[in-house]
Amino acid sequence: MGPATAMNLGRLLTQTARRLPDHPALVWRGQAWTFAELDARVDRLAQALRGLGVAKGDRVLVHARNSNAMLESLFACFKIGAVWVPTNFRLTPAEVAYLGASSRAVVMLRDAGFGGHAEAVRAESRHLRQVVALGDAGPGELDYETLLAAATPPPPDHEAEVEYADPCWFFYTSGTTGRPKAAVLTHGQMAFVVTNHLADLMPGLTERDASLVVAPLSHGAGIHQLSQVARGAPTVLLSGEKFDPAEAWALVERHRVSNMFTVPTILTTLVRHPAVDRYDHSSLRHVIYAGAPMYDADQQAALQKLGPCLVQYFGLGEVTGNITVLRPDQHLPENAGSCGVARTGMEVAILDESGRRQKPGEIGEICVRGPAVFAGYFENAEATRKAFLGGWFHTGDLGMLDARGFLFITGRASDMYISGGSNVYPREAEEALLTHPAVAEAAVVGLPHPKWGEAGIACVVCHEGMDADEPMLLAHLAPRIARYKQPLRIVLWDALPKSGYGKVPKALIRAKLAEEGIGF
Known part of the structure; x- marks a missing residue:
């Protein structure tokens, strides 16, 4: 082993379950799991995966809608030192087959109704050994709940030893070439991201808070929930895969939700829906939106309806949401159109084509460096080399910094x-x-x-x-x-x-x- 520079991220759940065993960890479809219950299920899944031959560094493909199984699979993979490879559940069988084959996943966990996706992965991949299904296991597949029930709980402190650079998550991101690339997120890097989210996006988060999930856990929302688990805040899921604004507002009131991670289109839908006036949302302190610019008129409407609780960030999967932040008190007219300032411990620069820094007000490529930057693209040395030219991560986005260090995105270098x-x-x-x-x-x-x-x-x-x-x-x-x-x-x-x-x-x-x- 190398120097003691990283903890196994799965211990975020272990630690919270010891500190707050009877506190609600997850609420979904009227059912609640305490941290002790969630941790026990995760430990059983970890043992079951070990029993299927999943070893440290192996990849586990997960194609599922938001559910308890999504969070359980994430933490089980982390605890055994395996790599969680989640997909967007809306992808076609052919697209998921490519992700399964390119990640060389050895086990696939699939949601009900996605048997065709599993067949496509089997056909494409030589490495897939087993498929675990949630509720509708077909021939040759294992049933998720049966697998958990049969597993022997592991001893305490069974989590795999990891180093800073050990991968924990393949965050698939499309490139301009059209084929998705696996951004390798590591235990050490993600520990920084979780800490930074707590410092910059949700300061003061504790077990007295609650978080509503309105986006797929396979991407940014999953990153966001790691911080909730670290602090012991319950995670509340919508009941179905279709976004229901009325249900979302009812859950905010019922669980006194204080934070959520969303994208501008969903935030605008929530604010414009008549249910926003039927339910009490005064508990909201941090409504975090990212993923796209937000029209000024929509931003103003949200502020008017929800009060000063909007938090904007700019980030990419490769920097795991960790480039800039615009706090609630910075949503001011003088910052209109800005996505905020560099996150704590991160540096943002505007570079010209030769890699020189641009002056304030000059447009160039937005580049970033710091501990939140990923380890590179899995088995894609050329894409990694291009992304890290000159010692910076190149976002492919164009923008400018003002004299105060506020970032304004002006366009995209690619056609995305x-x-x-x-x-x-x-x-x-x-x-x-x-x-x-x-x-x-x-x-x-x-x-x-x-x-x-x-x-x-x-x-x-x-x-x-x-x-x-x-x-x-x-x-x-x-x-x-x-x-x-x-x-x-x-x-x-x-x-x-x-x-x-x-x-x-x-x-x-x-x-x-x-x-x-x-x-x-």
Whole structure:
């Protein structure tokens, strides 16, 4: 073993269960688990996974909606030193098969109704040894609850010894190449992230608080819940996969919820829903939103309705939400359009193309360094090298810092757009469209959308003598890529506008759409 620089992150639950055994840890669908009960279930799952041959460093693929099993699988993986590989439950079987194969997962945990996803992973991956199902195990699969019941509880302090750089989570993030890459999050890095979230996003968090989850635990919400477990605050889940604002507000009142992590589109939906006036939400102290810029009018409406409890941050999976923060008291007119200042212990710089720092007010690429930066992309040395050029992590976003150090994002270096808080990379939809026999060329751009922030419009050219229409092409996309990645509109053109080099710049596509009055 190396120097004593890291604790096993699974001990966040172990420690809290010892300190607050009878305190509620998780509430879902009218059922509550205490920290002692949750920890006992996690320990049984840890033993069950060991029994299936999962060893330190092995990957466990989890394709599930928010549930107790999501949190249990996260902490069980951490405790045995395995790597948690969660997916967005909205992904198609083909997309999940790629994640299973590229991570070389040895066990898959799947939610009810996702048998087809498990079959796709089995077909694609040579490494998958076992599938554990929640409630509808098919032939050759194990039932989750049966597995837990049969497991022998491990002795105290069974958590695997880990070092700072040992991986605990593969956070899949799409690149401009279209294929998702696994950002490797480590025990040491994530310990810093949890501490930083407590310091910068939710100062003063204790077991007297409560947190409502309104986003998938597979991504930012899962990171957010680690801080709740560390401090002993109960986590409250919505009952179903479909977001229900009325239920959310009822839960805020019932559990005196003090914090939640969300994205601007969900926050705006919550604030505009009539239920906001039917329930008491005075307990809210930290309503944290991230993932996309928030329109000023929506921000003002939220402040007016909820009071000074909005906390904004800018972050990426690779820096695990840890780049900037705009506190409630900083939501002021002079900071309009800003996503705040560098997080504690982190440094943000605006660099030009040669890697030189820009002066305040000058635009360049937003780059960051500090202990929250990930360890690199799994088995992708070239992508890691590019991301870390010059000793900084390059976000691919463009922006500027003012003289006070407040960051303003001005655009994106890539063509990515953000729809409903999710990053969408046009190339994935473009490549899927090109698999249709009639499609010769395709270009997708994100344009402002009143509900989703941004949404995609695909511009398609057909092969000579062949025809397609919008419904046909949307039907073609449905089984191939997740719904949130699909363009909402498809327009058919005779030709795509091209530059002198024969390329199809997205700026020319946008200009032609504007000229034709096409948008949302």
